[in-house]
Amino acid sequence: MFLRRGRGRLDATRETLAGWLFVAPVVLILGLFLLLPILMALWVSLTDWNGQGSPFQSGVPYVGTRNYTRLFTEDGLVREDFMTSVRNNIYYVAIVVPAQTVLALGLAVIVNSRMLKGRTFFRAAFFFPSVTSSVAISVVFLFMFANSGVVSQLLAVFGIDGPQWFSDSRGTLHLLLGGLGLVDPDNPPAALTGGGPFGLSWWEWLSGPSVAMWTIIMLVVWTTSGTFMLMFLAALQDIPVTLEEAAMLDGAGRRQRFRHVTLPLLRPTMFLVLTLGLISTWQVFDQIYVMSQGDPAKTTLTPAYLSYRMAFKNFDYGPGTAISFVLFAIIVVLTVVQRLIMRRRV
Amino acid sequence: MRERRSLASTFAGYFVLIFFALVFLYPFVLQIGNAFKTEPDAARDPLSPIPHPFSTSGYERVFGSTDFPLWLGNSLLVTVVVTVGRVLLDSMAGYALARLRFRGRRALFGAIIAVLAVPGVVLFIPKFLVLNQLGLYNSYTALILPVIADAAGVFIMKQFFESIPVSVEEAARIDGAGVFRTYWSVVLPMARPALLTLTIISFQGTWNEFPHTLVAVQNPELFTLPRGLADLVSGSLGKGTQYPLKLGAAVLATIPVAVIFVIFQRYFVRGANEGVEKG
Numbered sequence: 001m002f003l004r005r006g007r008g009r010l011d012a013t014r015e016t017l018a019g020w021l022f023v024a025p026v027v028l029i030l031g032l033f034l035l036l037p038i039l040m041a042l043w044v045s046l047t048d049w050n051g052q053g054s055p056f057q058s059g060v061p062y063v064g065t066r067n068y069t070r071l072f073t074e075d076g077l078v079r080e081d082f083m084t085s086v087r088n089n090i091y092y093v094a095i096v097v098p099a100q101t102v103l104a105l106g107l108a109v110i111v112n113s114r115m116l117k118g119r120t121f122f123r124a125a126f127f128f129p130s131v132t133s134s135v136a137i138s139v140v141f142l143f144m145f146a147n148s149g150v151v152s153q154l155l156a157v158f159g160i161d162g163p164q165w166f167s168d169s170r171g172t173l174h175l176l177l178g179g180l181g182l183v184d185p186d187n188p189p190a191a192l193t194g195g196g197p198f199g200l201s202w203w204e205w206l207s208g209p210s211v212a213m214w215t216i217i218m219l220v221v222w223t224t225s226g227t228f229m230l231m232f233l234a235a236l237q238d239i240p241v242t243l244e245e246a247a248m249l250d251g252a253g254r255r256q257r258f259r260h261v262t263l264p265l266l267r268p269t270m271f272l273v274l275t276l277g278l279i280s281t282w283q284v285f286d287q288i289y290v291m292s293q294g295d296p297a298k299t300t301l302t303p304a305y306l307s308y309r310m311a312f313k314n315f316d317y318g319p320g321t322a323i324s325f326v327l328f329a330i331i332v333v334l335t336v337v338q339r340l341i342m343r344r345r346v
Numbered sequence: 347m348r349e350r351r352s353l354a355s356t357f358a359g360y361f362v363l364i365f366f367a368l369v370f371l372y373p374f375v376l377q378i379g380n381a382f383k384t385e386p387d388a389a390r391d392p393l394s395p396i397p398h399p400f401s402t403s404g405y406e407r408v409f410g411s412t413d414f415p416l417w418l419g420n421s422l423l424v425t426v427v428v429t430v431g432r433v434l435l436d437s438m439a440g441y442a443l444a445r446l447r448f449r450g451r452r453a454l455f456g457a458i459i460a461v462l463a464v465p466g467v468v469l470f471i472p473k474f475l476v477l478n479q480l481g482l483y484n485s486y487t488a489l490i491l492p493v494i495a496d497a498a499g500v501f502i503m504k505q506f507f508e509s510i511p512v513s514v515e516e517a518a519r520i521d522g523a524g525v526f527r528t529y530w531s532v533v534l535p536m537a538r539p540a541l542l543t544l545t546i547i548s549f550q551g552t553w554n555e556f557p558h559t560l561v562a563v564q565n566p567e568l569f570t571l572p573r574g575l576a577d578l579v580s581g582s583l584g585k586g587t588q589y590p591l592k593l594g595a596a597v598l599a600t601i602p603v604a605v606i607f608v609i610f611q612r613y614f615v616r617g618a619n620e621g622v623e624k625g
Contacts, residue, residue, distance in 0.1 A: 012447070018525035019448030026439040026495040027454070030461055033492035037472030038464075044475060054479060107366060115352070116359050124611055125367040128374075131607050131614060133554035135572040136596035139579055140377045143392065143589050150376060153393045222370070230618045283467040286556050290576050304467040308560070311471045321471050328468040335463065 045321040055317070067322035075199055078319050083198045085294075085301040089282060091173075091209040092302070095217050096224075097277040103225045104273065105266075108232035109258070123233065127226035134223070138290035141219045142166075163211045169297035173208025210299030216287050224280070228273045235269040236262070268342075275338040282331050303327045374600075381405070381594035388589045404590030405598075413566065414595060417574035421553060421599075424489050424570055429548040431494035433541055439495070440503025441529055445515070455504070461497040466557070474561040488562035489570070493552065499544050502617075506540035507533070539613075546610050547617040550603050571599045 040055070048063050049055040070078045111122050129137065144150040145165040155162040170185070178185040183192075192203040209217060239262065247257045263270075285304040288294065294301035294309065303323055311320030379395035380388045381404050387397065408414050442448070443455050473492055477483045482491070518532045534541070556572040563569070569577065575595055607614055 015446050015525065016448040019442045019446035019451065022438040022442035022446065022525075022529075023454060025435045026458075026500055029435070029491070029495040030458075030497065033473060033476060034461055034464065034469065037469060037476040040475045040479070041472035044471070055475065056479075106362075110359050110362055113359055115356050116363065118363075120611075122363050122367055123615075124607075125370050127614070127618075128604075128607060129370055130618075131550055131603055132600050133556070133572050133575075133596075133603070135554075135556050135575050135579075136599045139575060139592050139596040140373050142579065143380065143593060144373060144376070146392075146587065146589075148389075150392045226370070227618050230615055234619045279465060283465050285467055289556075289560075290579055293580070304470075307467075308470055311474075312560075317471065324468045324471055328465060331465045331468075332463075 041321045041324070044317050045325055047318050049317045051311075051315040051317055063318065067318040068326070070319060071322060071326060072198065079199045081298065081301065081306055082303070082323060083200050084204075084298050085303045085306045087200065087205055087207070088209070088213060088299060089284070089302045091207075092213060092217060092284065093278065093281040095209065096220050096281050097274065099217075099221045100225045100228060100277060101270070101273050103221065104228035105232050105270075107225065107229045108236055109262075111229070112233055112236045123230070126229055129223045130226040132223075134286035135290055137223060138219065138287050141215060142291055145215045165215050166212050166292060167296050168211035169295075169299045171207025171210055171299070172214065173206055174203075176208065177206075207299070210296070212292055212296050213300050216284070216291060216300060219287055219291075220281070220284065224277075228277070231269055231273055232266065235266050239265050271338065271342045275335060275342075278334045278338065279331055282327065282334070303330075377593050378597055381590050381597050383590050385588060385590055388593075389587070392589075401590070404588075404594040407588075407591045408595045408598065412578060412591075412595065413569065413574060414598070416567065417569050417571045418598075420489075420568060421571040423486070425549055425552045427490050428494055428552045429545055431490075432496060432499050432548045433544050435495045436499030436544060437503045437534070437537065437541060438529070439500045440505075441507050441533060443500070443504045444507035445512070445533075446525065458497045458500055462501065470557060470561050473558070477562060484563050484565045484568065486568065489559060489568065492562070493555070493558060496548075499548065502544060503537075503540060506537060510536055542610070543613045543616050546606060546613045549606065550614075553603055575599055 044055050045067055046062060046064060047055060048061040048067075053059075070076065071082045072079065107126055110116070111119055111126070146152075147164050151165070152162040174183075174185045174188075177183045183189060188203045192206070193201045196202040196205055243261060243265075244257060247261045252260065283304055284302050285308070288300055288302055288305045289308075292300040294305055304327060307320045307323035307327065309320075310316045310323065314320075375395050376392070379397060380392060382397040382400055382402065384397075384399065384401045384403065387399070387401075391398075443451060443458075474483070477488045477492070482488045514536065515528055515532055518528045523532070554572060555570070556576065559570050559573040563573075566577075575592075578592055578595060
């Protein structure tokens with residue numbers, strides 16, 4: 001009895017030691033390259049560091065929360081750029097998230113249908129763009145949307161004179177409002193251009209995504225739908241066949257079965273896809289870097305790209321870092337809100 | 347009546363599937379076709395997938411007038427080291443978190459879940475700051491070390507180890523094998539499917555990684571394929587659009603992942619669906 005207890009204690013010590021040895025490399029890497037950098041960046045966001053030497057030496061000017069107030073309350077180029085980037089990203093999120101979710105769900109439902117053959121092939125075809133390099137794919141889309149390129153020639157087949165995608169900064173909501181005859185885009189009403197929140201006029205807030213932004217929207221919907229389709233597909237395959245059969249016996253038509261049986265069961269996956277979509281669309285960067293660098297006329301500028309550009313091109317590390325923390329806050333808030341809704345409804 | 351309706355819906359189903367298969371795959375067909383064109387041909391008739399005349403000059407220039415071979419070498423080196431490192435380190439940590447009872451285990455797992463929630467773009471400048479401060483900026487170490495372990499991999503491995511029965515390990519432990527010995531010769535061989543999934547998603551993720559290279563290195567000698575490709579597009583080529591060259595370089599950069607995708611498709615699918623359990 002005594003012996004066994006002694007050995008047990010020895011084992012416990014050895015297991016603790018082994019446990020920490022096993023996790024040590026991961027803890028070290030994540031601590032050094034994730035936790036520590038965040039703390040360092042918090043400091044830098046409170047300074048005016050210009051990239052020279054170390055941000056922790058004594059000569060670096062401490063500015064308190066000024067880098068944050070410059071983003072929100074001080075009139076100037078920094079706020080104008082930041083708010084423009086926020087506007088662009090809001091429109092981008094508002095289109096990409098619903099579009100990719102609906103497309104992914106639609107494809108999953110059709111691929112899952114038992115009557116169709118070649119399921120593996122179609123699943124692979126839809127998923128393939130998701131696994132390729134974002135940079136390589138952006139090169140392909142640059143080629144396709146080039147002036148008199150693939151898309152322009154394809155539109156010409158249908159008699160449509162397509163835009164010069166990457167140099168067209170016109171806001172599509174402006175174009176739509178103009179097309180409906182509500183306002184004249186070249187001469188917007190003074191009530192809208194006069195003022196507005198955060199240094200942008202109401203007219204600027206109401207631009208909608210620019211024509212150039214649409215190319216990036218299409219690219220991203222095209223590359224991410226496949227991944228989300230797989231998630232829906234996995235969830236659909238978990239729905240017991242007997243449930244659908246029971247609904248069928250009760251006389252439910254296909255559309256009714258989808259609305260009242262399938263969709264409610266897909267709700268957890270739906271929320272997951274929406275959350276992941278919201279998180280990733282606020283982080284769009286690679287495609288902007290390769291395809292537009294924020295141009296034309298700053299209409300593809302996003303907070304992620306702006307923060308990179310401020311730090312690494314303008315050497316304004318303070319405001320650049322402040323933008324990344326605001327972005328962090330936006331993403332955390334969205335995640336928490338999603339979680340709360342999910343907990344209540346599922 | 348019912349049969350006719352189901353026939354019609356089968357037809358509609360195939361129509362939608364084939365339409366979207368074209369939408370998702372035809373850009374790659376155009377990419378490959380145009381990479382084998384001459385520049386005037388690609389500019390005049392980009393919509394045709396068939397080169398006329400057939401030309402390999404785009405590819406010749408990929409190797410002749412860009413640093414493609416260098417980028418390829420760097421990408422291979424970084425990808426192999428990071429993948430091996432992730433598989434080893436993530437599985438060790440995942441095993442410890444799943445099986446070993448040690449003080450602080452719960453807190454540690456909580457911390458790893460928290461880390462999973464940190465969005466990558468937020469870390470651009472912070473990562474640069476730490477690499478700069480440690481004097482690692484512009485080195486292979488900067489490309490590799492920060493990404494050699496990842497929280498998502500640890501999570502996948504922990505989930506896996508919790509799903510296999512504990513009895514085999516207990517037998518080994520009773521036979522007197524130490525913790526490391528048990529892990530190495532009993533646990534790891536059982537974990538092959540999970541290890542393969544992790545290998546594949548690590549390979550794909552590292553091979554395609556772009557933003558990390560932006561904040562880790564600046565020296566063209568250290569460019570990986572995505573970085574080099576982005577550099578080509580942003581104008582290092584000089585005059586002309588040179589689409590056959592750019593598309594050719596993009597094709598070559600896509601091939602390794604495409605081959606792995608075709609062979610190991612189900613592991614990719616599994617990897618993508620690990621995300622579901624994460625949520």
